[in-house]
Amino acid sequence: MLSNKTALITGSTSGIGLGIAKALAQQGANIVLNGFGDVDGPKAEIAALGVRVEYHGADMSKPAEIEAMMAFAAERFGQVDILVNNAGIQHVAKVEDFPVEKWDAILAINLSSAFHATRLALPAMRAANWGRVINVASVHGLVGSAEKSAYVAAKHGVVGLTKVTALETAPTGVTCNAICPGWVLTPLVQKQVDAKAASQGISNEDATRQLLGEKEPSMQFTTPEELGALAVFFCSPAGNNIRGVAWNMDGGWVAQ
Ligand code: NAD
16 A cells, blocks of 8 residues: 555654554555664564665754754655654653753654654655654643653644644645554553552562553553554545544543
């Protein structure tokens, strides 16, 4: 369905971003990966799906590096047809204890990077009259949780940016939507499980059950594969007129 398209997924060396990259590659899209840590493993996984794959190591907190990444993608593939703004980090502390540099980093990586990549991707998408901008927000783009001020502020911002981008592109073949996952067991969440287990002196299993029990009636993690399937749906012809939604996949978290 997506052969001849190129998808750039930020923060795709791990977790949800890698899951979405694989799902788009399974539909035939060429892939630009980005993120830190192991690159060869994710690159090989994508290449095994029979598509072209490139990697750019831009630090998403740095606008100049985001510009270099978008220029690299255009140079290698002609243009970016599908942009998935996914890179994100978390830090947990009360507002009055929140380290200022962590606030700045979360706003830069989780929110401003989506603005920069989107502003740089839109001209070519408009020219082609086809494009998909998919922002990986969170249930925290829709509701709050204690001790996550920067993350919740950034993710609410992402949902706002999604709506405005969708309105500005509404008369075109370019759409913009957000995906709002609940708990997904990636390294980002594993750190929170480990912290809970350590601070309460409980087992990892008990910490996991507690984490899910507080928020998710389904008592189940959402998987990167399920989120990948939603991204593919947004890219399908059925997604042509889905504009500006913030679609939660969250085991009932925000239905409560
Ligand atoms: P993860 O830690 O597994 O992956 C994060 C990715 O972002 C990695 O590839 C990492 O290298 C990359 N990254 C981090 N800082 C970066 C930077 N400065 N520049 C470039 N890349 C950077 O986390 P994940 O859980 O897969 O999170 C992906 C997205 O999903 C994030 O935006 C996160 O907020 C969101 N999300 C996660 C959950 C969850 O439960 N895991 C729930 C809702 C939303």
